[in-house]
Amino acid sequence: MNEKEIVKLSKRLSSWLRHRPEAIGLDPDAAGWVRVEDLLRQAAAHRRAFTRAQLDTVVERNNKRRFEFDESGTSIRARQGHSIEVDLGYAPAEPPDVLYHGTAERTLNLIMAEGLLPMRRHAVHLSADIDTAVNVGGRHGRPAVLRVDTTAMRRDGHEFFVTGNGVWLVDAVPPRYLELLAAR
CATH class of the missing domain: 3.20.170.30 (ADP-ribosylation fold)
Structure with a gap:
């Protein structure tokens, strides 16, 4: 994938995972996770198909690192920026001054x-x-x-x-x- 394709898919993923999962029939869990197989299936059903390899490329190469896989690699979510209700489960942290x-x-x-x-x-x-x-x-x-x-x-x-x-x-x-x- 070239940089333009990465940005385009990243923007789609941001919309679906942060703001409008219902647009393609996704149902994130309380922490914002969506099963990768559901994401791929629903994107294809809505004429926005992409492969797991392309998804991996966006997660790995997106300059803002907006997305993450769970430990098993079977679910994905946006790291922050949601307008939908989610509990990302981050622990309080000591910021710099x-x-x-x-x-x-x-x-x-x-x-x-x-x-x-x-x-x-x-x-x-x-x-x-x-x-x-x-x-x-x-x-x-x-x-x-x-x-x-x-x-x-x-x-x-x-x-x-x-x-x-x-x-x-x-x-x-x-x-x-x-x-x-x-x-x-």
Whole structure:
């Protein structure tokens, strides 16, 4: 598969595994897992067929590492970003002292007033580095990067979780923990 094909299949999988499993007749379990054989069968039934080898390639080579197989390799799920109800089962984790959030510059006034909210997702996504935050923010317009004071948040009782691909999750980030680094 070339990079364009990987991105195309990754976007389809994101839609099905994170937002609209019913679109092709999938029924994820409480933790978001779908049996690979069901995914392949239902995709084919909806004229979106792909092979297990292509699926393996997307999971392995997707630059955002959005998907994971279970230990047996027979089920798959998205690591984060769901708008459907799931319990991913991540244990609380100790974050670095600072994390970052990339957003579009046009959203800064609202964020600085209300904080970071999960919106249509289950959690706010944070990055461990500025470059990743810039890339995330750039997907939505001119990027801006916010610094998140995780030390103060932890002291005040907020819990953090980290996914297998290094994305940090938190329920919300109130404005008092945010600092605008610079619009990029």
